[in-house]
Amino acid sequence: MDHLFTVAGRTATPISRTGLAAESLLERQHLQEWVIAHPQVLGESVLVITAEYDRWADTDGVPARDRLDVLGLDATGRLVVVELKRGTADRDVHLQAITYAALVSRFDLDTLAQAHRGFLSRRGQALGIDVCRQRLLDHVDGEWSPELLQRPRQVIIAADFPKQVTHSVVWLSEMGLDIDLVQVGLWRVEGSVVAGFTKVYPTPEVEEFTLAPARVEGEAAAKKLQERSRSRNAVHVLVGAGLLPDGARLLMTPRHGVTEAIRAEIRSWVEQDPARAAATWTNDTAKPLVWDADGASYSPTGLANHIFTSVTGRSVDGIQGTTWWDVDTTQVPADVDPGEWATLAGTDLAALARQLNGARKDWSGLHTLLDGVPAGRWTTYGDVATIIGSHAVPVGRHLGTCGRCPNAWRVLTATGKVSPGFQWTDTSRTDTAASVLRDEGVRFDGETADPGQRLSEDDLRQLLDG
Incomplete structure (x- = not known):
């Protein structure tokens, strides 16, 4: 952001940089406090573990004098090492990182949990050490990987970077290290100071179209990182896509991380109190589950661990x-089509997140697509969702409340009927x-639109291409 302006109609006035x-x-x-308060400047889904960390010692037990500015953990399970400079970075700042x-x-x-506890x-x-450990596990959705911990990502933030850096x-980076350069800039705007953070390396084009060669001994970890990066923390994906409305009901089926014998123990434990197998969803990326058994909020992994410990008396990681x-x-939210909701049956939260493939609540593509649907034709929530990379449920919920669509x-719906959740934003x-569609030329057999007038996925793609 080298040039910023305040605009008023045709007039653009430069903003002075400071x-x-x-x-x-x-x-x-x-x-440092800005970064801690807004860790999104370090990348997606970063949890700050600690700051100004200096509790390391050499082999003789003598404390080291180095002080790490900020240490974070991203949702893939990698540590994020942050080096801060308020002016132009030193020529050897990358060596410090x-x-x-x-x-x-x-x-x-355990070391990271202790550091997080001290920071908080x-x-x-x-907070107790066990709570801090659980916070770290929750952030990576229980998938703790020692291999990925050995490959920290480095972020250097400075006002500018010399060419040597x-x-x-x-x-x-070409040799396999993962280093980001982020430029912090300040501007004066109408008596206030505005700060901006711009990632100057690697640029999105470099990240998308180049791949740094990894050393042979790091190939397994690199592959795991690539897989984990593609499927971000499932909760973040689901909240970002708007798939589940607040109040959606969830049922427990123990799967990952337990043996069949423990599953049997959990089933017996649930029989004593069926509320133990149910929870309510809220769109909170940290703790989206409200457990019926105690009314407390948990992350999916935190609640699974709590249940495991309650049944077995042992703690568990992973x-x-x-x-x-x-x-x-079986319990359909009021603003969701029952047929579309039924498509979610038998699919766990992790699988739903994979299906969404990282979709977010950016509806600009949907608006562009719908703008091309002509009068006298119709399409379905599912087909539209497929084209924009979402799911029929959030698409339907959005269309039911959007005043700009x-x-x-x-x-x-998939059966050619108006969704029960559809309503005009103009009350x-x-x-x-249905009456508007009839006026536009869509034929109906009872409540069902003529299948011959339906736009298929291929038709929708042609609309976008055309």
């Missing part, structure tokens, strides 16, 4: 809790979607 030093803003007290990455690559779950304690949050980072919870399709009445309208 800097942290010019505004008397400091590295630790200010820049590599040193910290080497140090933290030896950390295990310094900020007035007194950029050239070195490009070469190191359960992927999103595989334990299925949508209860063109031709929303031309999207019907003064008294006509029905």
